[in-house]
Amino acid sequence: MILNKKSLVTGLVTAVPALLVAASGVMKLLGGAGIQAALARAGVAELRVPLGLLELLFTALFLYSRSMKLGLLLLTSYFAGAIATDLSHGQSPGPAALILTLVWMAAFVRDRSAFLPAPPARA
Secondary structure (H helix, E strand, O other): OOOOHHHHHHHHHHHHHHHHHHHHHHHHHHOOHHHHHHHHHHOOHHHHHHHHHHHHHHHHHHHOHHHHHHHHHHHHHHHHHHHHHHHHOOOOOHHHHHHHHHHHHHHHHHOHHHOOOOOOOOO
16 A cells, blocks of 8 residues: 555644644553642642543544544543633643644644535535
């Protein structure tokens, strides 16, 4: 199977945010001291496992092409909440905003109809 440049770029642009979110989910599930401290500062330490599972589920939905738009919506909502939580606790929203931007870029490269209106149907 020969990969063309477009599919290679699309795969790379999709893999970067997916790996970042999946790694975050796995780290939350493993519950290292640094993760627990960061979640405690945000006031959500008791939600460590559900948050990790949600990150993994939303990433899986985003990666599967038939549910990519749902995964995009859920990841956008998740990271918007993360940004709001960071802002309300005086922390930098930069990391969450960066990951969200990468997710949007990947979705745009994969399926522009996730952002643009569909063309009118022909009769």
